[in-house]
Amino acid sequence: MLTHLINGISLGSIYAIIALGYTMVYGIAKMLNFAHGDVIMVGSYASFCFMMYKNVPVPLALLLSIVICTVLGITIERLAYKPLRSATSLAVLITAIGMSYFLQNLALIIWKADPKWYPDIFKDTAAIEIGGAVVKPVAIVSILVNLLIMITLTLFTNRTRMGKAMRAVSEDKGAATLMGINVNSTISITFAIGSGLAAIAGFLLCTTYSRLEPTTGSMPGIKAFTAAVFGGIGSIPGAMIGGILLGIIEILARAYLSSELADAIVFGVLIIVLLFKPNGLLGKKIREKV
């Protein structure tokens, strides 16, 4: 039981890191970046290639994949979303879905359909025993990395000038512009942060499950989006709580109920939560302006 719980928190931590990308972009740009999951996949291939083909040390490979995803995120926003800043949200959503398929197909061309097997970078580290539960090192690493990211981001948005400007932009772009805040570059930075986090999530995800293929990012992406909605989209602690709860529910459902139905149960819980709390667990009520 404890093992499952820790594994659930670990998987949930990865969802939380991905969910942050959805939630921050949604908060600022008011859009659902459907291609976010596929940025994870690109990041995973990037770190994979550096490690396996170029013999780059693991930390450097991770760092390079973060840089690649950051650039990719900014580029996607510039080319695909920025021209649609004043378009309807449906047009933006369809563009985002298109971008998602584009990235998957691009990956199919470059890396082919057959799965790659991500190296187990912790193979020399023994499994860790906590109160009788035996867990893989990557599970503990995921949880710690997630905690570190959450603390850093919370400090960033609450304490720094740039972070406060981000919150201002997410509330009112016009008023933020009047303050002298460059709304476009704030949106770019948000995409950069979210995509950089996607690279980290991809690294942890593939280290946990090993299998890497062009569709690797979609399911975790959709689940993390669910987690973001679950916790209250736009809220950073919401992404954390939503992600972790989702991870725990998924692992427990898989262990005790049915591994086929696990995903259905996850989405079922989401629907029930949204019925009672339409803004998610920590969602803010949208305040109507008088």
Next chain:
Amino acid sequence: MKTVLKCENLHVYYGSIHAIKGVSFEVGEGEIVTLIGANGAGKSTTLNTVGGLLRPREGSVEFEGKSILGVAPHKVVSQGMALCPEGRRVFAQLSVRENLEMGAYTRPASEIPGTLQTVYEHFPRLKEREAQMAGTLSGGEQQMLAMGRALMSKPRLLMLDEPSMGLAPILVDQIFDIIRALNKAGTTILLVEQNAQMALSIADRAYVLETGRIVNSGTGKDLLNDDSVRKAYLGG
């Protein structure tokens, strides 16, 4: 008198709606100038154009002799003018203090404590509420915050869009007293109001807007005594 703001032949559209049809006006250094007019006359559109949020299709906006039309919208404030927009638009989820810090976004951080001090002198209530979320302030307090936030950029020209909207008479008096005090302290004011009586009584000069055109102008005193203005805006 030096001209601070000069708008000439402005034409502003919302899609195909022609909202401003050839508006020209000037604001001199140290003046209080007011634009009055009924709902939908184009007052906010004019201010938002000067503040950089809207682009005119035709015409020019010069601030201290320099055109602001080539300046990116977010850089207008660093030219030395600030707009306190209609409906206050404070950042509800930011604290009072953070809202004020955002007002000083373009200023060096070292300057902020001093400017905060000055703003708190004008609005002591804001100091009491420093840590409170702006969304939980009363309407009057939000208006003070919106004005304080605009002042944080140390503007030479302060533009106010209906600062008295929705406020109790006693608060309206207070806001107008503060506007006068700010002006005495050296800030040039461009004021948009529906409360024509109040606006005209503190303004050096005024322009009357009607469906996107300026139909009358003069000193505040002249317009207060003008028959057509009395009929249309002062209740006879």
